[in-house]
Amino acid sequence: xxKILVATEKPFAAxxxxxxxxxxxxxxxxxxLLEKYTDKSxxxxxxxxxxxxxxxxxxxxxxxxDAAKNLKIVVRAGAGYDNVDLAAxxxxxxxxxxxxxxxxxxxxxxxxxxxxxxxxxxxxxxxGSELKGKKLGIHAYGNVGRNVARIAKGFGMExxxxxxxxxxxxxEQDGVTALSSAEELYATCDVVSLHIPATxxxxxxxxxxxxxxxxxxxxxxxxxxxxxxDEAGLIKLMEERxxxxxxxxIMPVAHAExxxxxxxxxxxxxxxxxxxxxxxxxxxxxxAARQIEGFLKKGCEKFRVNK
Ligand code: 3PG
Numbered sequence: 001x002x003k004i005l006v007a008t009e010k011p012f013a014a015x016x017x018x019x020x021x022x023x024x025x026x027x028x029x030x031x032x033l034l035e036k037y038t039d040k041s042x043x044x045x046x047x048x049x050x051x052x053x054x055x056x057x058x059x060x061x062x063x064x065x066d067a068a069k070n071l072k073i074v075v076r077a078g079a080g081y082d083n084v085d086l087a088a089x090x091x092x093x094x095x096x097x098x099x100x101x102x103x104x105x106x107x108x109x110x111x112x113x114x115x116x117x118x119x120x121x122x123x124x125x126x127x128g129s130e131l132k133g134k135k136l137g138i139h140a141y142g143n144v145g146r147n148v149a150r151i152a153k154g155f156g157m158e159x160x161x162x163x164x165x166x167x168x169x170x171x172e173q174d175g176v177t178a179l180s181s182a183e184e185l186y187a188t189c190d191v192v193s194l195h196i197p198a199t200x201x202x203x204x205x206x207x208x209x210x211x212x213x214x215x216x217x218x219x220x221x222x223x224x225x226x227x228x229x230d231e232a233g234l235i236k237l238m239e240e241r242x243x244x245x246x247x248x249x250i251m252p253v254a255h256a257e258x259x260x261x262x263x264x265x266x267x268x269x270x271x272x273x274x275x276x277x278x279x280x281x282x283x284x285x286x287x288a289a290r291q292i293e294g295f296l297k298k299g300c301e302k303f304r305v306n307k
Contacts, residue, residue: 002029002051002296003070004289007043007058010271011035012077016281020054023289027297040064047071052292054285055083057272060096062088073295077284078103078275079143080225082198086306095295097303099287101143103280107249108147110274111193111223112155114247114267118219122267129217132156137189139182139206140196141166144223148193149176160188186213191221198225208233214244222248223274231258238262249274 004024006017017033024031034046040063047053047068053060054075065071065088073095076084081098089096112131120128136152138145141163152159159176162185168178179185182205186192192214196202207230211220218241222229231254238244239261251268252258258266275284294300 003032003049004029004052004054004292005032005034005046005050006054006285007034007037007046008054008056009035009037009058010056010276012056012281012285013278015278016285019282019286020289023286023293027293029293029296052296054288054292056275057083060084060089065089065092065094068092068094073097073292075099075288075291077281077288079107080197081305082225082227090306094306095301095304096306097288097291097295097301098305099284099291100303102284102287103275103277104143105147106277106280107144107223107274108151109277110249111144111148111221112151114221114223114249115191115193115219117267118221118245118247122264124264131191134158134190135160135188137161137179137185137192138176139163139185139192139194140224141171141176141178142195145193145195146174148195149174157191160185182210183213186210186218187215190215190217191219193221194224194228196224196228198227202228204228204230204233206230206234208237211244212237212241216243218243219245219247222246222250224250226250226252235261238265 021031037043044067047064051070052073054077056077060074062085071094076098079100084096086096134157136157136159138148138161141161149159160179161171161176162179162182171178206228231252245265247267249269250272255268
């Protein structure tokens, strides 16, 4: 009987945990829950005897992998796996997977919630503007980007996308105009929605020069990662360009400075909540449990992200 740990500092909805438990128990395994932990020592303790771990944005580093002597697989119930040290996992002979696409509608819906809030002046009672007819730039056309495009059509937006890795034809099949560079996307669009992963290449890449290309009244929406933003550059730009707005689902390191300097033009959720819906939790959590059982029982490595 394998021991499968759900380690979520930000817990799944209870109904998702119930679904995960059913998958695990039907496979004859044991589910262990570590939710809302506040200290890494709790995680280090919980991983000691487990075969598999389901996480969200929880950090799995070398220390966690060292402590988890029986560990065979970690599944990040979600898209981005920048919170897992992939090289260390490979060195520990641990398989790492994500569950692509399972929470992407939730994130895309939040991007629109934040867009509407921003163009309506954060509901302060003044006259705002509409998304209809505005040019939307989708920066990276993966699962979330595609959902953003689908929803944007309902709003009547003109939709553009740039993705360095996605063929133009794939983007244009969806009725979205594919642009050739990030610079072109920012120079073209009134609203840019970020969907790039946090990697060595993308870190700090959303900077003064790039965002500075946006037309007057530009709105940057970040439901991706805080690491991709050059915070000092964005602060400098927003000081110079009092027309720009920034809304984010990932609180910047310099949140206090953004909030103080850009009242009425800046908003951050207190905790990343793009994927925090019952539906996304069910989809991603149950997919993670199934992937673990497929790996443990049948050696299935679909969605493996480390070598
Ligand atoms: C993801 O990468 O899947 C999203 O950022 C959601 O992250 P979360 O599971 O921590 O909410």
